[in-house]
Amino acid sequence: xxxxxxxxxxxxxxxxxxxxxxxxxxxxxxxxxxxxxxxxxxxxxxxxxxxxxxxxxxxxxxxxxxxxxxxxxxxxxxxxxxxxxxxxxxxxxxxxxxxxxxxxxxxxxxxxxxxxxxxxxxxxxxxxxxxxxxxxxxxxxxxxxxxxxxxxxxxxxxxxxxxxxxxxxxxxxxxxxxxxxxxxxxxxxxxxxxxxxxxxxxxxxxxxxxxxxxxxxxxxxxxxxxxxxxxxxxxxxxxxxxxxxxxxxxxxxxxxxxxxxxxxxxxxxxxxxxxxxxxxxxxxxxxxxxxxxxxxxxxxxxxxxxxxxxxxxxxx
Numbered sequence: 001x002x003x004x005x006x007x008x009x010x011x012x013x014x015x016x017x018x019x020x021x022x023x024x025x026x027x028x029x030x031x032x033x034x035x036x037x038x039x040x041x042x043x044x045x046x047x048x049x050x051x052x053x054x055x056x057x058x059x060x061x062x063x064x065x066x067x068x069x070x071x072x073x074x075x076x077x078x079x080x081x082x083x084x085x086x087x088x089x090x091x092x093x094x095x096x097x098x099x100x101x102x103x104x105x106x107x108x109x110x111x112x113x114x115x116x117x118x119x120x121x122x123x124x125x126x127x128x129x130x131x132x133x134x135x136x137x138x139x140x141x142x143x144x145x146x147x148x149x150x151x152x153x154x155x156x157x158x159x160x161x162x163x164x165x166x167x168x169x170x171x172x173x174x175x176x177x178x179x180x181x182x183x184x185x186x187x188x189x190x191x192x193x194x195x196x197x198x199x200x201x202x203x204x205x206x207x208x209x210x211x212x213x214x215x216x217x218x219x220x221x222x223x224x225x226x227x228x229x230x231x232x233x234x235x236x237x238x239x240x241x242x243x244x245x246x247x248x249x250x251x252x253x254x255x256x257x258x259x260x261x262x263x264x265x266x267x268x269x270x271x272x273x274x275x276x277x278x279x280x281x282x283x284x285x286x287x288x289x290x291x292x293x294x295x296x297x298x299x300x301x302x303x304x305x306x307x308x309x310x311x312x313x314x315x316x
């Protein structure tokens with residue numbers, strides 16, 4: 001829990017009063033207060049239910065505590081909503097910076113440096129995501145890995161689960177046969193599962209892709225884009241994520257981190273699994289594995305690449 005959330009939870013706990021003729025045993029009251037201080041509504045409800053079951057004569061006092069707690073939560077939610085509505089564009093951004101190393105197999109087999117940055121802003125009816133990543137390596141004075149991608153994706157939320165997305169992406173990977181690739185897409189996304197610890201979302205829509213190949217040729221494709229995102233908070237210190245996508249488009253490869261693009265000429269599959277382990281404060285260690293497969297890659301390239309990364313991640 002953040003310092004701000006902890007402070008709010010303490011204020012809520014301190015502000016909740018009990019009836020003047022309170023007879024609730026002190027240990028039971030202390031247990032409820034501890035749950036309230038945690039700020040977890042489900043924990044508070046579970047403790048209150050247990051307290052009622054073990055103290056049937058004190059239902060009125062427990063109900064009074066819960067009523068006050070719920071009012072405080074409603075006031076806090078209303079204040080957060082108002083703050084989001086009044087916030088400017090440059091407020092309430094969250095992000096991650098990532099730096100470490102990688103090992104690749106496929107078109108190149110080597111060790112190198114990997115870095116990335118992720119920014120996200122979540123507002124009332126919309127959210128905006130930005131992601132950039134680079135992998136680079138030189139061996140004996142020769143560049144053996146030079147991969148770069150940058151993606152911006154705005155979302156408009158129709159309700160808690162359904163949203164419309166737009167996507168613009170730039171990629172460069174000369175060892176896969178292209179010097180630049182641009183993808184523009186728009187469509188619908190849906191969050192199939194959305195809980196405190198688990199999120200599963202899918203999205204799909206038409207796409208336009210323009211590829212500038214390393215040999216100087218250029219090609220445009222009308223394609224379909226599909227993607228899947230899974231985030232699972234295993235514990236307070238461990239998180240698993242899996243992104244998979246397939247791209248169906250002429251001589252085009254799948255969008256990194258859960259996007260796919262498919263055409264009769266070439267099918268690309270991209271899947272990334274990552275495990276984050278919290279180290280200290282905002283610092284985590286991340287281990288990830290990526291598989292990229294094309295049924296019809298550019299001339300001189302093989303079909304499957306893998307990339308194993310070990311990086312440090314800082315949340316801000």
